Amino acid sequence: QLMESGGGLVKPGGSLRLSCAVSGFSFSDTIMIWVRQAPGRGLEWVSSISPTTRYVHYADSVKGRFSISRDNANNSLYLQMDSLRDDDTGTYYCARASGDWYADNWFDPWGQGTLVTVSS
C-alpha cells in the first residue's frame, strides 16, 4: 500500500513537502515515481528515483524547483516542492515500479493522492 500526505494550500513561491508511506513490499528494492494531475487534465510524470538514488530524474516543468528523495530504512518517499507556481496545483500520486531500471517498467499500485493547491 502507498499513502501520500503533506498536500495543502500554499501561496505562490511557497514550499511543501509531500510524503509517501509504503507498506507491503520491499521498498528498498523498488523504483518509485511521483505523478501529478492538474484539475480536469491528464496524468503528468513528475519525478523518478531508483532504489539507491543512482538514477534521479525530473520533468522539465519542475526541474530545479522540486527534489525527490527516499528513506529506505523508513519505507518512505518524499517530494520537496519549492518555488511553487499556480500551475503546480493538482493531485500528486506516488507509485511503485514493477522492476529494475533496465526492465520494461509499469506502475502498480498507486496511492490515493494528495491535493496541492497553489493560490494567493
Place this chain on the structure above:
Amino acid sequence: SYEVTQSPSVSVAPGKTARITCGGRNIGGRSVHWYQQKPGQAPVLVIYLDKERPSGIPERFSGSNSDNTATLVISRVEAGDEADYYCQVWDSSSVHPVILGGGTKLTV
C-alpha cells in the same frame, strides 16, 4: 525524447467493443502498459507488457501492440468501464523515463 499520442475520446454503446489506441514511432518495439482512471480515483493498472492482465482485471480487457500502434480492447463494454485510459511506456535510456499518453475518455 520518445512520445506517445492518444485520441481524446472514444464513445461506444453498451455491449459493444471499444478500441483505444496509443500511437508512437515503432511502438511495437516497446512494451506498453495501460491504466484506467475513474473520476476522483487513482489510476489502476489494467494491462501490462502489451497484453497481460493483472489479477482482478476482467478478461474483457485485452491489448495488442504492433508497428506504430498499441491498442487496448474492451469487449462487451459495461457502463462501469466509463473512465479515462492512459498508455505508458518506460525508457530507461532517457532523462524522462516515464512516458504517458494524454489519455482517452471512454464514454459508454
